[in-house]
Amino acid sequence: MTQFLDTAGPTLRLAGMTVFSRRAERLTTLAADHPMRDFLLFCAALARAQHACLATRVEHAVADSASLRQLLTLLQRHLDVELPPDSHGALLCLLALDDAVLQALADALRHGRYDAHSPLAAAWPLLGAALQVQATIVVRQQDVAALPTGESACCPACGGLPVASVLRRGDSGHAVRHVCCSLCASEWHVSRVKCVACGNTRQLQYRSLASRDAAAPQPDRKQPHAHRGTQELECCDSCHGALKVVSRLQDGNADAFADDVASLALDLLAGDAGYGRIGFNPYFLPAQD
Numbered sequence: 001m002t003q004f005l006d007t008a009g010p011t012l013r014l015a016g017m018t019v020f021s022r023r024a025e026r027l028t029t030l031a032a033d034h035p036m037r038d039f040l041l042f043c044a045a046l047a048r049a050q051h052a053c054l055a056t057r058v059e060h061a062v063a064d065s066a067s068l069r070q071l072l073t074l075l076q077r078h079l080d081v082e083l084p085p086d087s088h089g090a091l092l093c094l095l096a097l098d099d100a101v102l103q104a105l106a107d108a109l110r111h112g113r114y115d116a117h118s119p120l121a122a123a124w125p126l127l128g129a130a131l132q133v134q135a136t137i138v139v140r141q142q143d144v145a146a147l148p149t150g151e152s153a154c155c156p157a158c159g160g161l162p163v164a165s166v167l168r169r170g171d172s173g174h175a176v177r178h179v180c181c182s183l184c185a186s187e188w189h190v191s192r193v194k195c196v197a198c199g200n201t202r203q204l205q206y207r208s209l210a211s212r213d214a215a216a217p218q219p220d221r222k223q224p225h226a227h228r229g230t231q232e233l234e235c236c237d238s239c240h241g242a243l244k245v246v247s248r249l250q251d252g253n254a255d256a257f258a259d260d261v262a263s264l265a266l267d268l269l270a271g272d273a274g275y276g277r278i279g280f281n282p283y284f285l286p287a288q289d
Ligand SMILES: [Zn+2]
Pocket: 135, 155, 156, 157, 158, 159, 160, 181, 182, 183, 184, 185, 186
């Protein structure tokens, strides 16, 4: 089975049923010899639990807070001993909240807003993971043909924030860029060289860890994929935002979420240079300014 279903042509690619299992495999691969090995392996366990939730709940209506609560409980059950004690305690507190409060926290997180200093903070990635499963199911149940098209800054299927861009070879043989949704993992087409946040197409530079101390070579129109990294950061000199670019041309198993968390060092380097992270990844929720 392919990871994506081309249900709406090349402009919108919906996530398939293997989206979380393939993400888990990628995270496990990237964890080997990685300085953040334990964190990546926990993300892999979380993605495996999400896969199990998706498989059991895909035929159900899940767009309310009661279903969100069910998904959180299912995630807890599938993670079992892999859930750290502080996350387990925070999750129990989260589940004890009434529906209105839980829904308000979920709505805020969906838009990238959360309190990293809250006593519940250790449960935010679990809430984000549940929202991802919920969004993936809801999007599959709606009329994709009725969704808006265009190069939007947010997901046309669910309104989610972008996590990263994904490059792959298009039908013409040229690289095609889609932006991946942080929630439902749908991918929508955006021009190859363009800041997703502000629309700037000129003042962009690309940084990779392969060239840790220097900017990556600028795109060469004759050899556009030569000497490029699997994980790069598109840095905009207009709005000073930076969004990860994950290349399936370089590695066919690359995944927006997995490769993003495995290359957080890139964001730190870019942050030192004055660029702010645009991508929202519920697996990684740092303190906000
Ligand atoms: Zn979405």
